[in-house]
Amino acid sequence: xxxxxxxxxxxxxxxxxxxxxxxxxxxxxxxxxxxxxxxxxxxxxxxxxxxxxxxxxxxxxxxxxxxxxxxxxxxxxxxxxxxxxxxxxxxxxxxxxxxxxxxxxxxxxxxxxxxxxxxxxxxxxxxxxxxxxxxxxxxxxxxxxxxxxxxxxxxxxxxxxxxxxxxxxxxxxxxxxxxxxxxxxxxxxxxxxxxxxxxxxxxxxxxxxxxxxxxxxxxxxxxxxxxxxxxxxxxxxxxxxxxxxxxxxxxxxxxxxxxxxxxxxxxxxxxxxxxxxxxxxxxxxxxxxxxxxxxxxxxxxxxxxxxxxxxxxxxxxxxxxxxxxxxxxxxxxxxxxxxxxxxxxxxxxxxxxxxxxxxxxxxxxxxxxxxxxxxxxxxxxxxxxxxxxxxxxxxxxxxxxxxxxxxxxxxxxxxxxxxxxxxxxxxxxxxxxxxxxxxxxxxxxxxxxxxxxxxxxxxxxxxxxxxxxxxxxxxxxxxxxxxxxxxxxxxxxxxxxxxxxxxxxxxxxxxxxxxxxx
Numbered sequence: 001x002x003x004x005x006x007x008x009x010x011x012x013x014x015x016x017x018x019x020x021x022x023x024x025x026x027x028x029x030x031x032x033x034x035x036x037x038x039x040x041x042x043x044x045x046x047x048x049x050x051x052x053x054x055x056x057x058x059x060x061x062x063x064x065x066x067x068x069x070x071x072x073x074x075x076x077x078x079x080x081x082x083x084x085x086x087x088x089x090x091x092x093x094x095x096x097x098x099x100x101x102x103x104x105x106x107x108x109x110x111x112x113x114x115x116x117x118x119x120x121x122x123x124x125x126x127x128x129x130x131x132x133x134x135x136x137x138x139x140x141x142x143x144x145x146x147x148x149x150x151x152x153x154x155x156x157x158x159x160x161x162x163x164x165x166x167x168x169x170x171x172x173x174x175x176x177x178x179x180x181x182x183x184x185x186x187x188x189x190x191x192x193x194x195x196x197x198x199x200x201x202x203x204x205x206x207x208x209x210x211x212x213x214x215x216x217x218x219x220x221x222x223x224x225x226x227x228x229x230x231x232x233x234x235x236x237x238x239x240x241x242x243x244x245x246x247x248x249x250x251x252x253x254x255x256x257x258x259x260x261x262x263x264x265x266x267x268x269x270x271x272x273x274x275x276x277x278x279x280x281x282x283x284x285x286x287x288x289x290x291x292x293x294x295x296x297x298x299x300x301x302x303x304x305x306x307x308x309x310x311x312x313x314x315x316x317x318x319x320x321x322x323x324x325x326x327x328x329x330x331x332x333x334x335x336x337x338x339x340x341x342x343x344x345x346x347x348x349x350x351x352x353x354x355x356x357x358x359x360x361x362x363x364x365x366x367x368x369x370x371x372x373x374x375x376x377x378x379x380x381x382x383x384x385x386x387x388x389x390x391x392x393x394x395x396x397x398x399x400x401x402x403x404x405x406x407x408x409x410x411x412x413x414x415x416x417x418x419x420x421x422x423x424x425x426x427x428x429x430x431x432x433x434x435x436x437x438x439x440x441x442x443x444x445x446x447x448x449x450x451x452x453x454x455x456x457x458x459x460x461x462x463x464x465x466x467x468x469x470x471x472x473x474x475x476x477x478x479x480x481x482x483x484x485x486x487x488x489x490x491x492x493x494x495x496x497x498x499x500x501x502x503x504x505x506x507x508x509x510x511x512x513x514x515x516x517x518x
Contacts, residue, residue, distance in 0.1 A: 019335045019336075019337075019419045019420065019421030019422050019423075020335075020375075020378065020379075020419065020421070021334050021335050021341075021363060021365065021375055021378075021379040021417070021419050022379055022380060022417070022418045022419045022420075023379050023380045023381050023402075023403055023415035023416065023417055023418065024380065024415065024416050024418050025380070025413050025414065025415055026083070026084050026085075026086075026414045026415070026416050027411055027412060027413055027414045030085065030086060030087075030414065032073065032086065032088065032411065032412060032414060033411045033412075034063055034065065034071045034088075034411065034412045035065070035068070035407065035408070035409055035410060035411060035412070036063075036064055036065060036066045036068075036388060036389075036406050036407065036408050036409070037065065037066045037067045037068050037408070037409055038066035038067030038068070039067070040350070041098075041120045041148060041173070042066035042067060042100070042120070042408070043349050043350050043408075044100070044150055044170065044208060044228075044264075044349075044388075044463075044464075045064060045066065045099075045100025045101050045118070045150055045388065045389070045463075045464045046064055046066065046100070046101070046327075046388025046389045046406045046407075046408055046463075046464060047063075047064050047100065047101025047102055047118070047328075047388070047389035047406065047462070047463065047464025047465035047466070048061055048062065048063045048064070048101075048102070048389045048390065048391050048404055048406050048412075048465050049061070049062040049063075049101075049102035049103060049104050049115060049465070049466050049467075049468075050104070050391040050393045050404070050465075050466070050467045050468065050469045051104035051113045051466075051467075051468040051469065052075075052113070052468075052469070052470075053112075053113060053128060053131075053132040054074070054130075054131050054132050055130070055131075056075075057397060057429070057470060057503065057518065058075035058077050058395070058396070058397060059075055059393050059394075059395060059468075059469040059470070060072060060073060060074055060075050060086075060132065061073040061075075061086065061391070061404060061414075062094065062102050062104075062115065063389075063404075063406055063412055064099040064100055064101055064102065064389065064406065064464065065097065065099060066097075066098070066099070066100070066408075067097060067098070068097060069090070069095040069096060069097050070090070070094060070095065070096050070097075070099040070102075070117075071088055071090050071095075072088070072089060072090040072091065072094050072132065073086040073087065073088055073089075074086065074087050074088075074089045074132065075395065077395065077396045077397075080396065080397040080398060081396065081397075081398045082396055083396065083416065084395045084396045084402060084414065084416045086395075086414060089132075091132065091133065091134060093126065093134050093135070093136070094115075094126075094134060096117065096119065096124065098119045098120040098121050099117055099118070099119050100118045100119060100120060100148075100149060100150055100464055101117075101118040101150070101152070101389060101463075101464025101465060101466075102115055102116065102117050102118065102464075102465075102466055103115070103116045103118075103152050103153075103154070103459055103460065103466030104116075104459075104466050104468040105154050105163060105438075105440070105459045105466070105468070106128075106436070106437055106438050107125065107127070107137070107140070107162065107163060108127065108137075108140075108162070109161075109434065109435050109436060109437050111437055112127075112128035112129060112130070113128045113438075113468055114126060114127050114128045114137075115128065115134065116152055116154070116165065116466075118149040118150065118151075118152055118464060119144075119149060120148050120149075121146055121147075122144035122145065122146055123144040123145065123147075123149050123167070124136065124144055125137050125140070125142045125144070139194075139195075140162065140191075140194070140195055140196055141195030141196045141197075142189070142196050143196070143198060145187075145198075147167075147169040147170075147172075147184055148169055148170045148171060148172075148173055148184065149167060149168065149169050149170070150168060150169065150170040150207065150208050150464065151166075151167070151168025151169075151186075151207040151208055151209050151210040151225070151226075151460075151464075152165070152166065152167060152168065152210060152460060152466075153165075153166045153210040153211050153212045153223065153458070153459060153460025153461065154166070154212065154440070154459040154460060155212035155221040155243075155440065155441060155458075155459070156435065156436040156440055156441060156488060157190070157221075157243070158489075160190070160191050160435075161191060161194065161435055162191035162194070162196070163191075163436070163440070163459075164188060164189070164190050164191070164212075164243075165188070165189040165190075165196070166186070166187075166188055166189075166201065166210050166212065166223055166460070167186060167187045167188075167189065168186045168204070168207035168208075168209075168210050168225065169183075169184035169185060169186060169187075169204070169207075170183070170184060170206050170207070170208070170228075170231070171183060171184060171206060171231050172184040172185075179231060180231055180233055181231070181232065181233050181234075182231070183204050183205050183206040183227075183231060183232050183236070184204065184206075185200045185201070185202060185204050186200070186201040186202070186204040186207060186225070187199065187200060187201055188200075188201050188247065201241070201247065203236070205225075205227035205228075205229075205232040205236030205237065205239070206227055206228045206230075206231040206232050206236075207225045207226060207227050207228070207263070208226060208227070208228050208263055208264045208265065208463060209225070209226040209263065209264065209265045209266040209460075209461060209462065209463055210223060210224070210225050210226075210266070210460050210461070211223070211224050211266045211268060211458060211460040211461035212224075212243075212458060212459070212460055213268050213277060213456060213458055214441065214443075214456060215268075215276065215277060215279075215292070215299060216276070216292075216297070216299065217275060217276060217443075219490055220243060221243060221441055221458075222240060222241060222242055222243050222250075222299070223239075223240070223241040223243060223247070224238075224239070224240050224241075224266060224279070225238065225239040225240070225241070226238060226261075226263030226264065226265065226266050226281055227239065227260075227263050228262055228263055228264070229260045229261065229262055229263075230262055230284070236260065237258045237259060237260050238258070238259055238260065238261065238263060238281075240256055240299050242254075250298070250299050254298040254299060255293070255296045255297070255298025255299055255300035256298065256299045256300065257300065257301070261281065261283045261284075261285075261286075261288065262283045262284035262285065262325075263281060263282075263283055264281075264282040264283055264284075264325075264326055264327050264329075264463050265281070265282040265326065265327055265328050265329040265461070265462050265463035266279065266280075266281060266282075266329070266460075266461040266462070267279070267280040267281075267282075267329040267330050267331050267342070267461060267462065268280075268331075268456070268458065268461060269331035269340050269455070270453075270454040270455070270456075271331070271339070271340045271366065271370075272291065272370070273451060273452055273453075273454075274292075274294065275452075275454050276292045276294070277292075277456060278290065278291050278292065279301065280310070280329055280331070280342060281329070282326030282327060282328070282329040282344055282345075282463065283326055284323060284324075284325045284326070284349075284355060285313055285323040285324070286311045286312075286313045287310065287311055287312045287313070287324075287326050287329065287344055287362075288303060288311075289303070289304035289308065289310035289311075290302065290303055290304065291304060307371065308370065308371050308372060309364065309371045309372040309373055309374075310342070310364065310372050312324060312326070312344055312362045312364060312374070314356065315346075315356050315358060315359050315360055316360065316362070316374045316376065316377065316382075317360055317376075317377050317382055318358045318360065318384065319358075320356040320357055320358045320359070321356075322354060322355055322356040322357075323354070323355055323356060324346050324355070324356055324359050325346060325347060325348055325349060325352075325355050325356070325359060326344045326345070326346055326362075327344075327345040327346065327347065327387060327388050327389070327390075327463045328343075328344070328345040328387075328388065328389045328390040328391075328462050328463040328464075328465050329342065329343070329344050329345075329462065329463070330342070330343050330390065330391070330392050330462055330465075330467070331392075332392035332401045332472065333401070333425075333472070333473065333474030334363070334365070334392070334400070334401050334403075334417065334419075335365070335419060335421075335422050335423065335474070336399065336400065336422040336423035336424060336425045336474030336475065336476070337422075337423050337474060337476045338423065338451060338453075338474055338475050338476035338478065339366040339367075339368070339474075340366060341363065341364060341365045341366050341372075342362070342363075342364040342366075342372065343361065343362065343363055343364075343381075343390060343392055343403065344361060344362040344364070345361050345387035345388060345389065345390045345405060345406075345463070346359040346360060346361050346362060346387055347359055347385065347386030347387045347388065347407070347408065348386055350386075358384045359384070359386075360376055360377070360382035360383060360384060361376055361381055361382065361383055361387050361390075361405065362374060362376050363375045363376040363379050363381055380415070381403060381405070381413075381415060383405065383407070383410075383413060385407040385408070385409075385410035385413075386407060386408040386409065386410065387405050387406070387407050387408075388406050388407065388408055388463065388464070389405075389406040389462070389463055389464045389465035390403065390404060390405045390406065390462075390465060391403070391404040391465055391467050391469075392467070392472075393467055393469035393470075393472075394427060394469065394470060394472055395414070395416070396416065397427065397470075397503065398417075399422070399425035399427065399472075399501060400417035400419065400422055400425070401417055401472055402414070402415055402416050402417050403415040403417070406465075422474070423474055423475060423476040423477060423478075424474070424475045424476065424477065424478060424479050424500035424501055425472065425473060425474050425475065425500060425501060426446070426472070426473045426475070426481070426498070426500055426501075426502065426503075426504060427470040427471065427472055427473075427502075427503040427504070428444065428470060428471040428473070428503075428504055428505075428506055429470055429471075429503065429504070429505045429506065429518065430442065430444075430457065430471065430485075430506050431505060431506065431507045431508070432487065432507070432508040432509075433508065433509055433510070436488060438457070438468070439457055439485070439487060439488055439508070440457050440458065440459055440488065441456075441457060441458075441488035442456075442457045442485055442486060442487050442488050443455065443456050443457075443485070443486040444457070444471065444483070444485060444506075445483070445484050445485075445486070446473060446475075446481050446482070446483050446498075447481065447482050448475065448478035448480065448481050448482075449482075451478070453473055453475075455471065455473070457471070470503065475500050478500065479499060479500040479501070480497070480499060480500075481497070481498050481499070481500060482495045482496065482497055482498070483495065483496050483497075483498050483506070483515070484496065484513075485506060485508070485513060487508060491511065493508070493513040494513065496513060496515050498515060502517050502518075503517065503518040504516065504517055504518065505517075505518050
């Protein structure tokens with residue numbers, strides 16, 4: 001552990017940028033009052049999909065409604081740097097009830113983002129068209145089935161023309177002996193001859209988050225699953241599947257250490273500069289930051305020490321001292337100082353007496369020494385509503401990450417980042433020709449000659465909330481940078497010189513890398 005923390009301190013201690021994060025809730029002025037509602041099947045979920053569906057780079061929001069209809073908010077921000085503006089405009093096909101969450105991805109590689117919509121009941125896989133139009137896929141053999149779906153991830157396996165879909169289902173509502181110890185089956189949907197074949201992924205332990213990630217930088221994305229012990233009770237654990245021809249669970253022999261928690265969300269990001277992603281898990285009680293054990297070759301992780309300030313186990317304001325309940329968890333550099341911060345959505349499941357009822361969301365700001373300090377109250381995001389899904393994304397393309405928070409039985413919060421002393425930044429739009437045009441599975445590397453930032457492109461993780469907005473980096477005072485891409489097939493581009501504080505389209509045509517300002 002000391003080696004990992006020391007590396008973090010050495011590599012991420014150079015930026016003097018120290019702006020205080022500040023956010024303004026725009027929802028009241030915009031008249032947006034959408035809520036995530038419903039009975040016990042909607043205690044979990046409540047996600048938001050963030051993606052551009054009309055081609056103007058400004059991201060739209062598709063927000064789960066639970067028992068009520070989901071809502072599409074079109075981004076009507078007038079220009080870059082203008083105040084965030086969003087307007088409800090939901091096509092009939094998207095006005096679905098029983099939606100728990102959504103993940104945008106380009107399933108058919110046509111350049112338009114599609115939607116995997118998780119539901120209590122039949123899931124939907126919708127084909128995206130121009131100007132935010134959608135139709136159902138009818139030619140892929142996709143079976144939405146009838147489950148309580150609460151987790152999703154996708155990746156492009158070698159040689160496949162369609163993405164592999166991992167679908168996580170919560171409690172089996174048809175089990176007469178449930179709900180406890182009645183976890184439903186999970187599934188892999190893998191393409192064969194242009195159509196999906198569904199196979200069970202067992203054992204299953206009531207997942208609330210899944211993520212395909214090349215955790216070891218070995219060229220293959222494996223599947224991490226975070227499970228809720230509240231319903232599997234005993235005999236279950238967190239899981240990591242090795243995505244071989246016949247997927248298998250990693251075990252102690254591989255370096256994987258079995259453990260259990262009330263798993264809600266997964267965030268993954270290289271925050272130490274060693275090129276391998278750390279993992280942050282949200283839970284009831286401690287939120288668990290894990291660093292890869294670099295002394296081993298397997299999927300072994302070390303828990304970050306308490307002194308690093310990442311546990312966020314109790315409310316930091318108010319008079320409720322009971323343990324917190326974490327949901328969506330997401331990395332993002334909200335002050336552009338070159339160090340990733342962490343947002344955690346918090347809120348009691350419903351009326352659980354052993355957990356805090358007034359449980360403010362966290363904004364953990366990373367310090368130069370790699371520790372985290374709480375800034376949620378001073379930043380203006382310490383809502384006491386029951387938050388669920390969320391998204392850190394630049395909604396008005398001004399180079400600063402804004403924040404969307406979905407609440408259970410309370411209005412969605414759309415926060416504009418109004419900080420005035422932020423550092424330099426880049427927004428990247430990744431494209432490649434052919435299959436998988438958004439280059440899911442690629443690694444972006446940026447360096448200023450001293451610090452290297454590494455970023456994996458993934459679909460999944462969080463809690464019911466998929467983010468396909470422009471890829472954001474902060475750099476502190478650094479402005480002259482070099483960029484290269486390790487593409488999903490393993491080819492590595494040459495280094496290209498780039499300058500901060502702009503939006504760039506990164507394109508690959510065969511072996512050529514093109515960098516164009518937008």
